[in-house]
Amino acid sequence: MDALKTATLALALALTPAAHAAGKGKTQAGPDPKIQALAAKFIEQSFLPGEGQDLSRLQQDDTLKACNQYRDQPPEKVAAEINARERATIKYPEGGKLMGDWKNGEKLYAAGFGMRIGRIEPDRPERQKGGNGGNCYACHAADPKEVAFGTIGPSLMHYGKLRGASEEMVKYTYEKIYNPQAYTACSQMPRMGHNGILRPEQIADIVAYLLSPESPVNK
Amino acid sequence: MRGALSCRQLAGVVLLAPALALGQELKTADEYRAALQDKFANPGNLVVERGERLFKEKRGPKNASLEQCDFGKGPGVLKGAFAELPRYFKDTDRVEDLESRLLTCMVRLQGFTPEELKKKLFADQRANEPNTDLEALAAYVAVQSDGMKLNPPMKHPKEREMRAVGEVLFHTRIGPMDFSCSTCHGQDGKRIRLQELGNYAGNRADAQKTMRTWPTYRVSHGLLRNMQHRLWDCMWQMRLPDVDYGSPMVVALISYLADRGRGAVLDIPGIKR
DSSP states (O other): HHHHHHHHHHHHHOOOOEEEEEEEEOOSOOOHHHHHHHHHHHHHHHOSSSSTTGGGGGGGOHHHHHHTTTTOOOOOOHHHHHHHHHHTOOOOOOOOOOOHHHHHHHHHHHHHOOOOOSSSSOOOGGGGSOOOOOOOGGGGSSTTTTOOOOOOOOOOTTHHHHOOOOHHHHHHHHHHHHHHTTTTTTSOOOOOOTTSOOHHHHHHHHHHHHOOSSSGGGG | OOOOOOOOHHHHHHHHHOOOOOOOOOSSHHHHHHHHHGGGGGHHHHHHHHHHHHHHEEEBTTTSSSOBBBSSSSSTOOOGGGGSEEEETTTTTTEEOOOHHHHHHHHHHOOHHHHHTTTSSSSSGGGTTTOHHHHHHHHHHHHHHTSSSSOOOEEEEEEHHHHHHHHHTOOOOOOOTTHHHHHSSTTTTOTTTTEOOOOTTHHHHHHHHHHTOOOOOEEETTTEEEEOOOOOHHHHTTTTBOOTTTTTHHHHHHHHHHHHHHTOOOOOOOEEE
């Protein structure tokens, strides 16, 4: 998908030479360090401090910094560094069971609430009983009966039916959700486990939803 | 859905009734949007009218109206001003978008303090509040450019710089979801759930389609919304803290988006889901 995106963007840029020519003679190539520095300064200046806010969320870790520097197309060496660093973050559920309860996974796959902060419209705690949702349907199809799915990520319809539920596939699926950048550097997908959006047990429930033969995803 | 429809949402539905009464089902989001396009039925017009009254009324500690506010085409000239925003203003030595400039005038001409103006920026749709004065005023000024081409100036070095920073920020991943603007708005033909997104970085037509219809009446909120609210909403969805109204980050992003939307014929107030 990332390769396709690069190709599409490259084509779009090639076809519209004026598109990025706001300043005469300026080209798209290479981020101007002065502009980069200003962007960082603007981020620092633009968010409200105080009660209900959390400015620590503006910190970019080394991986996000690298992805931002290369606009999500890191050179091979940097990509390998990201893969290794992110792989080292993966934690597994206590007891090591990576296939949980698919019925709970189904709820988590659909639920989009959690982690919205600020003074204007923070998430109400009662909407988050049991933790944050994964909001997977925002980007990925799954149950053939659910039509309101997004398309930013690939369709996961019949995920287990097509791939089987071998030990390797279970482990891969768990790790991919916990930290997609362990596999694909600068993947567009959130690092669901590493960033604390989902707990390891919740990820195992979603793994079961995707892989279990009883799950509607595989019907 | 956030609960029962508010009175304003119902008003919107009733106004749409003629389109729905023809007996055809609205099968797609496009058809739904087409049914919203009757300009005279746009409930946002009521907010614009209120904005006009507020604009001409003597208000604030200095008991002055906003009629001498300079939105870039001279004091008191509103026609076509929004179509050429954001722009660099010599008197503040910075690039301002519509809403930032409005704050500047309310402080300088009317004597309000920025703190009191920023106490309540957006109406809360969950509490069924009416649009705030700021929202109404911004809508009134914007509508004076209806039918004109979006053409933000890029002559001043600070205007070009703001746009360039905006482009970098558009592609900057930040926050616990690892999202940037381009995560959602950097590929053709994508959607979140059923909501189409638009590729603002790579496809100028997508940027134009969006930028020509803001400020817009959002049926799901039952309120008229402006670009400051749209970008606050995006960053809220990115799980970031509240971004400040008129902050450099928001103005930079609006500069970039307005430049990407250049040439689009404004159709405002817009109306959307």
